[in-house]
Amino acid sequence: MSEREDENIIRSIQYLKKMGYRITPQRIAVMKALSKSKNHPSAEEIYKEVIEKFPKISIATIYNVLTVLKKENLIKTIRINDETNRYDYDLSVHAHFLCKECSRVYDVDIEEKIISDIIKGNILLKNSIIDGTEVIIKGICPKCKNKKDNNS
Numbered sequence: 001m002s003e004r005e006d007e008n009i010i011r012s013i014q015y016l017k018k019m020g021y022r023i024t025p026q027r028i029a030v031m032k033a034l035s036k037s038k039n040h041p042s043a044e045e046i047y048k049e050v051i052e053k054f055p056k057i058s059i060a061t062i063y064n065v066l067t068v069l070k071k072e073n074l075i076k077t078i079r080i081n082d083e084t085n086r087y088d089y090d091l092s093v094h095a096h097f098l099c100k101e102c103s104r105v106y107d108v109d110i111e112e113k114i115i116s117d118i119i120k121g122n123i124l125l126k127n128s129i130i131d132g133t134e135v136i137i138k139g140i141c142p143k144c145k146n147k148k149d150n151n152s
């Protein structure tokens, strides 16, 4: 486990305890699975990982933990399409690149200033309350692009 993953989980546990949530090994396992994954997993993917250690866990429990983490602003959700939410433990400002071939979601660095410049430069946004931003770039990742090139 890297330091960053560790930090995320410790921060979550401390905060949830303070808010009166019960911290179960199952809940911690969900946090670990999410923190470990670099690929912005869906609830299904987290479920597949956690069930290896907790064979009796249900998908409802996974959703339950994710809902709590989201409600307490400890994770971000990324809505890729209508069916699937992806979850992200990284709360720092960054954009996402979605590959439409393999459905991977990559992190893309973006300066916070760029986003605040967009908001500042737009009359509508400037006079609104902004409570979140999401930048998603879509296309075909290098891995899938290479595959395509080699096949043609």
Ligand SMILES: [Zn+2]
Residues within 6 Å of the ligand: 099, 100, 101, 102, 103, 104, 140, 141, 142, 143, 144, 145
């Ligand atoms: Zn791809």
Ligand SMILES: [Zn+2]
Residues within 6 Å of the ligand: 040, 088, 090, 094, 095, 096, 106, 107
């Ligand atoms: Zn991300």
